[in-house]
Amino acid sequence: MRILLTNDDGIYAPGLRALRNELKHLGDVTVVAPATEQSAAGHSVTLLNPLLVSEVFEDDGTTFIGWAVEGRPADCVKLALLELLPDPPDVIISGMNAGSNAGINVLYSGTVAAAVEGAFFRRTAIAVSLEYDKKIEDFAGGARLARRVIEQILARNPAAGSLFNVNLPVLERGPVRGIKVLPQNVSPYQEKFDRRVNPRGRTYFWADPEFRCADPHPDTDVTALAEGYVTVTPLKFDLTDHARLAELQGWGLELT
Amino acid sequence: MRILLTNDDGIYAPGLRALRNELKHLGDVTVVAPATEQSAAGHSVTLLNPLLVSEVFEDDGTTFIGWAVEGRPADCVKLALLELLPDPPDVIISGMNAGSNAGINVLYSGTVAAAVEGAFFRRTAIAVSLEYDKKIEDFAGGARLARRVIEQILARNPAAGSLFNVNLPVLERGPVRGIKVLPQNVSPYQEKFDRRVNPRGRTYFWADPEFRCADPHPDTDVTALAEGYVTVTPLKFDLTDHARLAELQGWGLELT
Numbered sequence: 001m002r003i004l005l006t007n008d009d010g011i012y013a014p015g016l017r018a019l020r021n022e023l024k025h026l027g028d029v030t031v032v033a034p035a036t037e038q039s040a041a042g043h044s045v046t047l048l049n050p051l052l053v054s055e056v057f058e059d060d061g062t063t064f065i066g067w068a069v070e071g072r073p074a075d076c077v078k079l080a081l082l083e084l085l086p087d088p089p090d091v092i093i094s095g096m097n098a099g100s101n102a103g104i105n106v107l108y109s110g111t112v113a114a115a116v117e118g119a120f121f122r123r124t125a126i127a128v129s130l131e132y133d134k135k136i137e138d139f140a141g142g143a144r145l146a147r148r149v150i151e152q153i154l155a156r157n158p159a160a161g162s163l164f165n166v167n168l169p170v171l172e173r174g175p176v177r178g179i180k181v182l183p184q185n186v187s188p189y190q191e192k193f194d195r196r197v198n199p200r201g202r203t204y205f206w207a208d209p210e211f212r213c214a215d216p217h218p219d220t221d222v223t224a225l226a227e228g229y230v231t232v233t234p235l236k237f238d239l240t241d242h243a244r245l246a247e248l249q250g251w252g253l254e255l256t
Numbered sequence: 257m258r259i260l261l262t263n264d265d266g267i268y269a270p271g272l273r274a275l276r277n278e279l280k281h282l283g284d285v286t287v288v289a290p291a292t293e294q295s296a297a298g299h300s301v302t303l304l305n306p307l308l309v310s311e312v313f314e315d316d317g318t319t320f321i322g323w324a325v326e327g328r329p330a331d332c333v334k335l336a337l338l339e340l341l342p343d344p345p346d347v348i349i350s351g352m353n354a355g356s357n358a359g360i361n362v363l364y365s366g367t368v369a370a371a372v373e374g375a376f377f378r379r380t381a382i383a384v385s386l387e388y389d390k391k392i393e394d395f396a397g398g399a400r401l402a403r404r405v406i407e408q409i410l411a412r413n414p415a416a417g418s419l420f421n422v423n424l425p426v427l428e429r430g431p432v433r434g435i436k437v438l439p440q441n442v443s444p445y446q447e448k449f450d451r452r453v454n455p456r457g458r459t460y461f462w463a464d465p466e467f468r469c470a471d472p473h474p475d476t477d478v479t480a481l482a483e484g485y486v487t488v489t490p491l492k493f494d495l496t497d498h499a500r501l502a503e504l505q506g507w508g509l510e511l512t
Contacts, residue, residue, distance in 0.1 A: 037304075039303060039304070040300055040301045040302070040303045041298070041300045042297070042298035042299035042300035042301070042330075042369065043298035043299060043363045043364055044296055044297045044298035044300045044364070044366075045296045045298070045364050045463070046296070046463065047295060047296050047463050047465075048293075048295070050452075050460040050461065050462055051449075051460055051461045051462075051463070052454075052458055052459070052460045053458075053459050053460065053461070054458065074298075074364075075463075078447065078449075078463075079449065079461060082447065082448060082449060083449050083451060083461060104376055104493060106495055107299045107369075107372065107493055107495070108299055108300070108301050108330075110300075112495075113298065113363075116363065120360055120444050121444065122444070145511075148511060148512065149509070152507075152509050152510070152512070153507075153509070156507050162500075163497070165495075176511060178510060178511060179509040179510055179511060181501065181504045181505045181507070181509065182501075183494065183496035183498065183501060184494055184495055184496045186493065186494045188376050188377065188378070191334065191338065192338060193307075193334075193335065193338055193339050195339060196306075198308075202308055202309075202310065203308070203309050204306040204307055204308045204309065205306065205307045205309070205335060205339060206306055206307075207301070207302065207303050207307070207331075207334075209303075230511070232504065232509060233496055234496065234497040234500040234501060234504050235495045235496065235497055236495060236496075236497040236500075237360060237363055237442065237495070238439065238440055238442045239362055239363070239368075239421075239440055239491045239492060239493070239495075240439035240440045240489055240490065240491065240492075241419070241490040241491055241492040242439065244418075244490040244492075245437065245438075245439060245490060248437045248488065248490050249437045251408075251409075251412050251437070253405070253408050253409070253435040253437065253488060254408070254434060254435055255401075255404060255432060255434060255435060255486070256404065256408070
């Protein structure tokens with residue numbers, strides 16, 4: 001099995017390294033990942049700047065890992081599939097992200113966007129994120145758990161282009177309670193900014209790192225993750241609100 | 257009516273200026289938009305850097321337009337709603353983008369992401385994009401057309417949080433044929449990169465500006481736009497593939 005591994009924390013991030021060590025047991029892993037951290041990059045892509053790439057090796061200097069791309073997570077997947085990989089991958093894994101990607105944060109996530117980009121190419125793609133609890137994360141333990149979940153998903157032979165969002169709970173909180181397949185939570189987060197003035201008198205804002213989902217639906221990724229479950233959510237990239245399409249078609253919009 | 261206007265081409269972009277001139281006829285318009293171009297920013301947000309803001313005025317130096325934010329389109333909407341606007345807007349308009357945002361390009365679009373962010377806050381939001389055909393776009397004509405479409409949508413009193421993606425065809429190609437309400441096309445684009453080597457021997461790639469949708473579905477935004485229609489697509493931000501949820505729940509994934 002040929003595995004393309006990418007992420008949004010950057011090619012040198014510990015979560016990617018830990019996951020690569022586990023995925024090597026499942027097949028041939030090639031990494032194409034951003035050279036630098038791209039957290040919250042969403043599905044941004046690089047149109048106006050050149051994408052520099054570098055080959056990356058293990059510390060022995062000879063074992064080839066893959067390519068670092070000075071771009072976004074989605075750029076990495078495009079370049080991997082169109083330019084860098086000699087053969088197309090059987091599966092694209094994105095992660096393991098330092099921090100969960102559940103609820104509406106799915107839309108901000110570069111980790112998820114890289115998997116979505118893989119699905120654009122009709123490849124099976126799995127985004128994997130490890131919940132963060134302000135401690136040093138147990139990336140090795142998370143990666144072992146991620147491997148078990150990935151193995152199970154792939155054993156079901158999902159159709160090409162299937163897209164999965166996997167979140168792993170904080171491992172230090174206690175034993176993982178199981179795996180739940182649930183939809184994305186869609187309720188808003190409570191966010192705030194810290195307003196400051198710089199020495200030149202200009203106002204600026206820092207996004208507060210504390211944000212919480214005030215009203216998570218009980219049967220969603222956000223809730224099950226907080227309860228200690230691994231969550232698996234099948235995703236798609238058709239943003240059309242099909243439930244409202246007929247209503248809008250009945251509005252009789254016209255160029256008056 | 258209070259209107260928040262944003263975009264991804266930047267606060268000084270001609271498409272935003274043209275649309276603001278039209279929207280002033282519909283209500284009080286306040287602009288909160290990126291200081292610089294953020295095309296293809298997707299739903300990226302700024303977590304690690306400060307968001308500097310500046311007040312922006314018309315050329316008379318006294319007529320207040322709004323705020324320029326050194327951040328992403330989605331940052332602008334967050335800051336507008338949480339910090340900058342004295343009163344919440346009745347509607348959020350994002351655009352008018354120079355270039356269409358149809359098909360899977362919807363996911364790359366900062367214009368659409370700003371509207372999605374508005375819908376996160378349960379505000380009615382409309383993304384507006386003008387198809388691009390390598391000529392100087394008729395932003396004034398596009399904005400007049402956009403206003404007519406926006407007026408019609410708002411006249412139907414959409415529920416709070418309703419999200420719309422509006423694309424306008426190239427106006428120079430001939431008379432607009434009408435408005436069609438259609439889903440987003442989901443087939444891939446054919447893309448390529450231009451591989452080069454820099455004077456220091458490093459490989460880099462430029463994304464080729466030419467890309468086309470090889471297999472557009474007939475009843476989708478991409479096709480109708482090419483045929484000269486204004487397209488309106490209701491969007492949502494639940495990426496869950498609900499059609500596959502039950503199947504996956506039946507897989508019996510467990511921690512072996």
